[in-house]
Amino acid sequence: MMSPRSARENERRPTSIVVSCEHGGNDVPAWLRPRFRQLDALLETHRGFDRGALALFGRLERHAAVSAWSTTSRLVIDLNRSLGHPRLFSEATRPLQREERERIVREHYLPYRQRIEEQIATRIADGQRVLHVSVHSFVAVLDGVVREAEIGLLYDPKRSLERQLSLEWRRQLRAGDPRLRVRMNYPYKGVSDGFTRYLRTRFDDASYAGIELEVNQSQLCGERTSFPEALGALIERSLVAARATL
Numbered sequence: 001m002m003s004p005r006s007a008r009e010n011e012r013r014p015t016s017i018v019v020s021c022e023h024g025g026n027d028v029p030a031w032l033r034p035r036f037r038q039l040d041a042l043l044e045t046h047r048g049f050d051r052g053a054l055a056l057f058g059r060l061e062r063h064a065a066v067s068a069w070s071t072t073s074r075l076v077i078d079l080n081r082s083l084g085h086p087r088l089f090s091e092a093t094r095p096l097q098r099e100e101r102e103r104i105v106r107e108h109y110l111p112y113r114q115r116i117e118e119q120i121a122t123r124i125a126d127g128q129r130v131l132h133v134s135v136h137s138f139v140a141v142l143d144g145v146v147r148e149a150e151i152g153l154l155y156d157p158k159r160s161l162e163r164q165l166s167l168e169w170r171r172q173l174r175a176g177d178p179r180l181r182v183r184m185n186y187p188y189k190g191v192s193d194g195f196t197r198y199l200r201t202r203f204d205d206a207s208y209a210g211i212e213l214e215v216n217q218s219q220l221c222g223e224r225t226s227f228p229e230a231l232g233a234l235i236e237r238s239l240v241a242a243r244a245t246l
Contacts (some may be wrong), residue, residue: 013127013128014129015129016066016123016129016131017060017063017131017243018119018130019063019064019066019067019068019135020057020067020068020132021050021068021069021070021134021135022070022078022079022195023050023078023136024053024054024069025054025070025071026043026048027073028043029072029076032104035092035093036092039075039092043075048074048075049071049073050135050137051137051220052217052220052226052227054071054135055226055227055232056215056226056227056232056235057135059233059235060133060235060239062236063236063240063243066116066119066120066123068115070108076092076093076104076108077089077104077108078090079108079109079112079195080136082198083109085193089104113198116195116199117202120199120202121202124203124208129161129206130203130207130208131211131246132196132199132209132210133213134194134210134211134212136212136213137214137215137216138152138187138214138215139217140217140218142187147186147187147216148183149186149187149216150181150215150216150219150231151173151180151182151183151213151214152182152185152187152188152212152213153166153169153170153183153185153190153211153213153214154194154196154211154212155184155185155190155211156190156191156200156210157185157190159209162190162209162210162211165211165243165246167184168242168245169211169238169239169242171242172237172238173235175238176234176238177234180234186214187214195210197210215231
């Protein structure tokens with residue numbers, strides 16, 4: 001726990017927003033396309049990418065000091081998994097030769113994650129706090145179970161800055177639309193393997209807050225590529241308001 005003096009000093013630190021989108025598209029590198037020839041349909045599903053996440057990322061990016069996104073399909077490599085995780089590679093890329101898997105890591109995984117980590121480290125070294133929002137979407141029904149929320153905020157309850165921000169963000173979302181079901185650490189746990197969990201091992205609680213924003217794909221509109229303007233605007237507005245309370 002921080003001392004009262006440390007807490008006051010922390011409150012005076014400016015807060016930079018970092019926004020990322022690890023599953024923004026379903027692109028496959030040209031040299032791997034022959035292996036995906038029979039997987040076109042799968043690439044269009046949630047296994048291929050987080051539908052709607054990239055468009056929502058674009059809204060939040062306007063408020064970010066640092067932003068990064070990837071349109072490489074998670075069927076190639078999952079940028080939100082740690083090295084060594086059993087689902088880092090999919091059934092399409094897991095059988096590749098070790099040299100080929102290392103090439104994917106070298107060309108897609110490491111440049112993406114290292115850039116964000118370095119940018120966060122730079123801002124913390126400059127005396128700033130970092131609020132990192134990782135943008136995702138989730139399917140409305142999984143294995144026959146209906147997900148009972150429109151928005152999920154994933155965080156580590158043991159980290160005070162993340163807890164404070166998540167609770168305030170939920171309050172702002174509900175104030176903007178009382179009908180909106182906003183749940184904490186749902187439909188996944190914020191402490192499960194992911195990019196934000198890794199970054200917590202690199203940066204302390206007082207300097208870094210990593211939150212995964214999860215939005216239910218049942219809310220998608222048009223050709224199911226983006227979320228409604230009103231919902232996107234509320235998420236954007238509520239994030240800015242929550243950040244202002246830090």
